[in-house]
Amino acid sequence: MSKPVPKTPEEIKEMRIACRLAAEVLDYIAPFVQVGVTTGELDRLCREYMEKMQHTVSATLNYAPPGYSPYPASICTSLNHQVCHGIPGEKPLKKGDILNIDVTIISQAGFYGDTSRMFIIGDASILAKRLCQVTYECMWLGIATVRPGGYLGDIGHAIQRHAEGNGFSVVREFCGHGIGRRFHEEPQVLHYGSLSTGIELRPGMIFTIEPMINAGKAAISELPDGWTIVTRDRSLSAQWEHTVLVTEDGVEVLSLSAACPLPPKLLTGTLATSTANAIAALPPAPIYELQR
Numbered sequence: 487m488s489k490p491v492p493k494t495p496e497e498i499k500e501m502r503i504a505c506r507l508a509a510e511v512l513d514y515i516a517p518f519v520q521v522g523v524t525t526g527e528l529d530r531l532c533r534e535y536m537e538k539m540q541h542t543v544s545a546t547l548n549y550a551p552p553g554y555s556p557y558p559a560s561i562c563t564s565l566n567h568q569v570c571h572g573i574p575g576e577k578p579l580k581k582g583d584i585l586n587i588d589v590t591i592i593s594q595a596g597f598y599g600d601t602s603r604m605f606i607i608g609d610a611s612i613l614a615k616r617l618c619q620v621t622y623e624c625m626w627l628g629i630a631t632v633r634p635g636g637y638l639g640d641i642g643h644a645i646q647r648h649a650e651g652n653g654f655s656v657v658r659e660f661c662g663h664g665i666g667r668r669f670h671e672e673p674q675v676l677h678y679g680s681l682s683t684g685i686e687l688r689p690g691m692i693f694t695i696e697p698m699i700n701a702g703k704a705a706i707s708e709l710p711d712g713w714t715i716v717t718r719d720r721s722l723s724a725q726w727e728h729t730v731l732v733t734e735d736g737v738e739v740l741s742l743s744a745a746c747p748l749p750p751k752l753l754t755g756t757l758a759t760s761t762a763n764a765i766a767a768l769p770p771a772p773i774y775e776l777q778r
């Protein structure tokens with residue numbers, strides 16, 4: 487297992503673009519995520535937006551790591567008890583569903599941007615809404631630990647503590663990952679762990695934080711389609727994902743966009759303020775329009 491190589495300033499510039507492009511796909515699709523739409527339709531819309539508007543390509547379409555069949559869609563759509571890697575299909579969404587949409591794009595310069603959000607369809611149960619909210623808080627509490635001289639284990643510790651403190655559980659089999667010119671790089675970012683363990687964080691490292699949190703037990707299974715991961719006990723599962731950069735004095739969230747949700751209320755301090763300011767300062771026009 488090799489150590490992560492910090493990105494150069496030029497690579498960081500390109501990763502800012504790639505991650506914002508990924509976030510803008512979520513901004514674009516959000517208004518379509520409604521009762522009655524199928525995840526297959528959301529997939530087709532996202533693909534068209536990526537290819538025709540952004541001139542990006544989906545990193546997931548035909549993605550085939552060793553031992554996997556090629557992933558058949560341009561986004562992942564994980565519904566209710568699906569944990570991750572759900573394959574879009576032709577069943578309409580119904581009121582009360584919770585849906586994760588995970589977008590990874592490859593920019594024209596060849597860099598990967600990866601981010602995901604939860605969507606609540608119509609209204610959902612109190613449990614479902616609380617799971618989505620607590621998982622969002624988990625991601626941000628993890629992000630807030632990131633600083634040069636900090637440790638990878640600090641991230642997992644913060645996430646696990648908040649998830650389990652709320653009676654939920656952390657999926658162990660999938661983790662965040664370094665990202666850059668490749669989809670999955672070093673390091674592996676576990677969503678559970680202990681303070682001051684794992685590798686030390688250095689400026690220029692870029693990785694995702696993407697906790698998968700279950701309402702029931704942590705155990706998962708894989709469906710016969712070879713991709714979709716579900717909770718073994720069929721309890722609800724939620725996930726949020728941002729790509730982040732370790733800066734000289736803290737952390738920068740790269741996958742922000744004009745319409746992305748603000749940090750949760752429970753996050754106080756400079757990161758909450760600087761992120762809210764950064765989102766407010768983003769021009770509403772998509773990044774590809776600004777670059778023409």
Ligand code: MF3
Nearest residue numbers: 546549557562571588590600
């Ligand atoms: N976007 C996912 C991640 O956060 C990976 C999806 S791989 C796929 O790492 F093939 F399932 F799309």
Ligand code: CO
Nearest residue numbers: 600694696727
């Ligand atoms: Co990821």
Ligand code: CO
Nearest residue numbers: 588600601727
């Ligand atoms: Co992702």
